[in-house]
Amino acid sequence: MYTGLDTAPKTARSLTESTYARLKHQVLLGEFPLGRRLGEVAIAEQLDVSRTPVREALARLHAEGLVVRLPEGGFSPAAPDLHTVRELYEVRRGLELTALHAEDGHDAARLEALLDDWKGLREIRASLDVGPDFVLQDEDFHVRLAESTGNRSLVEMLMHVNERIRFVRMHDFLTEDRLRQTIAEHISIVQALLSGNLERTETRLLRHLSV
Numbered sequence: 012m013y014t015g016l017d018t019a020p021k022t023a024r025s026l027t028e029s030t031y032a033r034l035k036h037q038v039l040l041g042e043f044p045l046g047r048r049l050g051e052v053a054i055a056e057q058l059d060v061s062r063t064p065v066r067e068a069l070a071r072l073h074a075e076g077l078v079v080r081l082p083e084g085g086f087s088p089a090a091p092d093l094h095t096v097r098e099l100y101e102v103r104r105g106l107e108l109t110a111l112h113a114e115d116g117h118d119a120a121r122l123e124a125l126l127d128d129w130k131g132l133r134e135i136r137a138s139l140d141v142g143p144d145f146v147l148q149d150e151d152f153h154v155r156l157a158e159s160t161g162n163r164s165l166v167e168m169l170m171h172v173n174e175r176i177r178f179v180r181m182h183d184f185l186t187e188d189r190l191r192q193t194i195a196e197h198i199s200i201v202q203a204l205l206s207g208n209l210e211r212t213e214t215r216l217l218r219h220l221s222v
Contacts, residue, residue, distance in 0.1 A: 026060060027064045027067055027068070030060050030064035030067075030068050031064070031068040031071055031072075033058055034065070034068045034072065035068070035072060035077065035174075038088055039077070039174060039178055040177070040178070041088075041143070045087070045090050047087055047088070048081060048086070048087055049069060049078065049085060049087060049088070051066055051069070069086050072086070073086060091179050095175075096175075096176055099172050100176065103169065103173070103176065103220070104217075104220055106157070106165060106168055106169045107156075107157070107216060107220060108216075109165060110156060110157040110159075110162070110165055111204070111209065111212060111213055112209065113161075113162060115160065115161060117159040117160055117204060118161065121155065121158060122159050122204060123205070125152065125155050125156065125201055126201040126205065129152065129198050130198060133194050133195070133198065142184065142185065143182070145184035145190060145193075146180050146184055149184070149193060149197075150170075150177070153169065154166060154169060154170055154173070156201070156204075157169050192222075196215065196219040196222075199215050200215045200216050203215055
């Protein structure tokens with residue numbers, strides 16, 4: 012008797028969360044032009060869901076500052092606030108340095124795996140797409156670097172900041188030279204950290220974050 016009652020709410024929650032995640036991903040990647048009204052019906056058809064989870068997702072995105080309410084009703088993607096973006100870059104820098112100087116050190120096995128993955132990307136970079144989606148791989152590098160500290164709260168905060176500045180950073184990886192440079196810098200950062208030279212690692216990390 013209780014199985015049916017338990018399953019329905021979970022299914023509804025799952026659909027709501029997946030709709031929110033998919034729509035948020037699209038907004039952060041700039042798939043909707045600034046100023047364009049985000050029509051519930053069109054989005055629902057695109058995501059193959061009803062209007063209810065779309066409406067709830069838009070309300071959450073509005074609360075997060077990722078969409079703005081239009082005077083005539085509905086929502087539109089929010090234009091980046093450059094002052095806020097500068098603040099978030101500063102927060103990101105602080106989180107990265109906190110992860111680097113973690114009191115409990117870093118998991119060498121995780122770092123070795125991270126290094127192997129990016130060496131692999133260096134070998135196949137000719138087949139990598141040069142474009143805004145590479146920002147997701149760049150974010151993954153920094154998140155995994157933080158994960159090697161075992162500090163989950165720090166990782167969650169870094170992921171949140173990355174989401175907030177993703178729209179701006181999409182323009183970082185539009186050339187092949189920039190992509191190659193990023194891969195090389197990621198490899199050199201992990202190599203320095205594995206060698207135990209925190210001063211060298213910090214120098215390389217800060218140089219990388221400043222580009």
